[in-house]
Amino acid sequence: xxxxxxxxxxxxxxxxxxGTKCRAxxxxxxxxxxxxxxxxxxxxxxxxxxxxxxxxxxxxxxIENAGLSLSEVNNMVAGLGLAGVNLPSLYKQIxxxxxxxxxxxxxxxxxxxxxxAHEGEDGAVIITGTGSCxxxxxxxxSTILGGHGFAQGDKGSGAWMGLEAVKVALLDLDDLGPKSxxxxxxxxxxxxxxAMAIAEKMAGKPxxxxxxxxxxxxxxxxxxxxxxxxxxxxxxxYISDLAAKLLEKNPPRLSMIGGLAEPLQAWLRPEIxxxxxxxxxxxxxxxxxxxxxxxxx
Amino acid sequence: xxxxxxxxxxxxxxxxxxGTKCRAxxxxxxxxxxxxxxxxxxxxxxxxxxxxxxxxxxxxxxIENAGLSLSEVNNMVAGLGLAGVNLPSLYKQIxxxxxxxxxxxxxxxxxxxxxxAHEGEDGAVIITGTGSCxxxxxxxxSTILGGHGFAQGDKGSGAWMGLEAVKVALLDLDDLGPKSxxxxxxxxxxxxxxAMAIAEKMAGKPxxxxxxxxxxxxxxxxxxxxxxxxxxxxxxxYISDLAAKLLEKNPPRLSMIGGLAEPLQAWLRPEIxxxxxxxxxxxxxxxxxxxxxxxxx
Numbered sequence: 001x002x003x004x005x006x007x008x009x010x011x012x013x014x015x016x017x018x019g020t021k022c023r024a025x026x027x028x029x030x031x032x033x034x035x036x037x038x039x040x041x042x043x044x045x046x047x048x049x050x051x052x053x054x055x056x057x058x059x060x061x062x063i064e065n066a067g068l069s070l071s072e073v074n075n076m077v078a079g080l081g082l083a084g085v086n087l088p089s090l091y092k093q094i095x096x097x098x099x100x101x102x103x104x105x106x107x108x109x110x111x112x113x114x115x116x117a118h119e120g121e122d123g124a125v126i127i128t129g130t131g132s133c134x135x136x137x138x139x140x141x142s143t144i145l146g147g148h149g150f151a152q153g154d155k156g157s158g159a160w161m162g163l164e165a166v167k168v169a170l171l172d173l174d175d176l177g178p179k180s181x182x183x184x185x186x187x188x189x190x191x192x193x194x195a196m197a198i199a200e201k202m203a204g205k206p207x208x209x210x211x212x213x214x215x216x217x218x219x220x221x222x223x224x225x226x227x228x229x230x231x232x233x234x235x236x237x238y239i240s241d242l243a244a245k246l247l248e249k250n251p252p253r254l255s256m257i258g259g260l261a262e263p264l265q266a267w268l269r270p271e272i273x274x275x276x277x278x279x280x281x282x283x284x285x286x287x288x289x290x291x292x293x294x295x296x297x
Numbered sequence: 298x299x300x301x302x303x304x305x306x307x308x309x310x311x312x313x314x315x316g317t318k319c320r321a322x323x324x325x326x327x328x329x330x331x332x333x334x335x336x337x338x339x340x341x342x343x344x345x346x347x348x349x350x351x352x353x354x355x356x357x358x359x360i361e362n363a364g365l366s367l368s369e370v371n372n373m374v375a376g377l378g379l380a381g382v383n384l385p386s387l388y389k390q391i392x393x394x395x396x397x398x399x400x401x402x403x404x405x406x407x408x409x410x411x412x413x414a415h416e417g418e419d420g421a422v423i424i425t426g427t428g429s430c431x432x433x434x435x436x437x438x439s440t441i442l443g444g445h446g447f448a449q450g451d452k453g454s455g456a457w458m459g460l461e462a463v464k465v466a467l468l469d470l471d472d473l474g475p476k477s478x479x480x481x482x483x484x485x486x487x488x489x490x491x492a493m494a495i496a497e498k499m500a501g502k503p504x505x506x507x508x509x510x511x512x513x514x515x516x517x518x519x520x521x522x523x524x525x526x527x528x529x530x531x532x533x534x535y536i537s538d539l540a541a542k543l544l545e546k547n548p549p550r551l552s553m554i555g556g557l558a559e560p561l562q563a564w565l566r567p568e569i570x571x572x573x574x575x576x577x578x579x580x581x582x583x584x585x586x587x588x589x590x591x592x593x594x
Contacts, residue, residue, distance in 0.1 A: 002497065031473060045500055045501070046501075082391055086493065087493065087496065087497045087500070088497070089497060145471050145473070146471060146473070148467045148492060148493075148495075148496035149496055149500050151448040151460065151495065151550055152463045152467060153464070153496060155464075155468075155469050163448065163449060165448070166449045167449055167452075170445045170449060170450050171452075174442050174443060174542075175542065176442070176443070176535065176538050176539060176542065194382065195445060198386065198445070198447075199445035199449065199450060200384045200385070200386060202449055203342055203384070203446050204342070204343075238473065241473050242473060245471075245472065246408055247471065
């Protein structure tokens with residue numbers, strides 16, 4: 001990114017919103033990163049009001065962290081990378097929001113993650129956090145794969161893994177499925193005594209709550225539990241397939257981002273794992289770059 | 298059921314509520330069935346207000362159908378068999394409802410279905426409609442199996458089958474899963490052009506909407522589609538296991554109830570299919586019997 005004299009002290013705020021949390025970073029060319037803030041879930045698929053609230057909480061915390069006055073928000077150029085806005089109806093709802101920024105530029109969390117991971121250069125990313133999705137940007141062409149939301153899509157994600165864990169526990173406790181160490185792990189984490197208590201605790205819960213069980217599945221798999229190994233292999237197999245499909249577009253780099261990127265790494269197919277490189281910058285910095293690039297056009 | 302002179306003209310209303318619809322039947326010993334009414338979804342797991350509304354709609358329609366005045370509701374003894382009230386918190390919410398009946402007795406839809414299917418005698422039932430669940434009542438002991446709700450439980454149900462169908466279509470359209478006739482069937486039914494349109498149409502939808510896709514899976518399976526056959530076999534295998542477990546309790550009879558009972562029959566294991574007998578009375582008559590038995594104790 002090149003700073004022009006007109007742009008040098010312009011304040012940018014990059015916001016990365018997903019199913020579990022929302023991160024904001026305030027940046028200027030003159031001073032670099034000024035402050036950061038962390039808010040709650042910001043996936044509009046699971047609630048517009050909650051998403052806007054999380055965006056504003058992370059924004060305010062970043063402003064406080066930067067030692068700025070809250071009214072400065074009106075001078076900031078915002079870049080938003082949000083999960084779910086590949087769905088046209090959700091994109092429209094967010095873009096029509098009466099936001100407090102000087103300007104607001106909206107794109108998917110995939111796009112800003114990709115910009116961040118490769119510092120604006122071509123590349124591909126796979127996000128495996130609460131949800132899962134693949135994205136590549138090569139020679140001006142973008143490709144999205146997966147990311148169809150919980151529970152119908154997002155295979156290999158934390159929420160998918162958590163749902164599979166709950167299914168295993170319920171079948172096991174009814175003696176209608178294989179025995180697995182997952183059952184005790186789910187009971188312990190949910191503080192639930194039996195199948196009915198598990199069902200009641202999870203009924204109607206959002207994907208972020210299911211995702212909290214994903215670590216338990218990895219623990220059981222790493223301890224040798226066959227059922228857990230099968231779940232992790234199924235999820236990692238899908239992520240490997242997703243990566244292989246993105247690599248067909250010949251991106252110079254491929255990065256994995258999100259809470260499951262690290263534990264999944266060891267379960268990917270070796271030829272895929274060998275291609276995964278660390279992201280150069282976090283998604284919220286990708287959102288800053290996106291805001292700047294859009295603003296200076 | 299024995300009618301005493303005091304009971305002969307007492308009006309009973311039996312209400313059977315599930316994930317897709319709610320049926321009410323008004324009955325007296327003197328006149329038999331006086332009227333019936335059909336309302337919308339009545340599974341409190343998916344919304345208490347909607348459930349109470351569906352109960353009142355079906356009640357009012359049954360009263361009109363019987364040619365009675367609406368104020369007669371205050372003289373009726375109601376029996377309610379509702380999905381979801383095996384969860385204690387939901388049972389409490391319904392039982393604390395300021396209902397309009399003279400008396401209200403609440404139990405699970407499984408229990409009233411079982412009473413109806415075997416005319417109050419011992420037996421077992423499997424419900425396979427929007428959800429799935431097993432229940433037996435033998436020698437004063439009741440057993441519940443499954444019924445843990447969409448999407449974590451209810452394997453072999455219409456909603457489970459619909460979700461599996463959507464998953465297949467999304468993976469197929471991303472070229473990350475096997476080709477299946479299910480994909481075109483899902484696109485046609487949802488009037489959705491591509492994966493993103495399917496994801497958007499189904500995002501956040503209740504189990505009853507997923508269940509509308511179940512018939513398409515059976516159609517594809519019966520036409521020889523391997524993916525559809527695998528889904529139906531997986532679901533029917535679970536229902537067969539559920540039946541086998543209920544038969545360990547030695548119920549004199551076993552019935553299957555709900556929209557999927559008929560299409561699933563051909564896919565059950567032969568030794569299970571041979572044991573399935575038609576229900577003698579519908580669940581709403583079971584709810585009438587339950588109301589009467591509870592009232593006359």
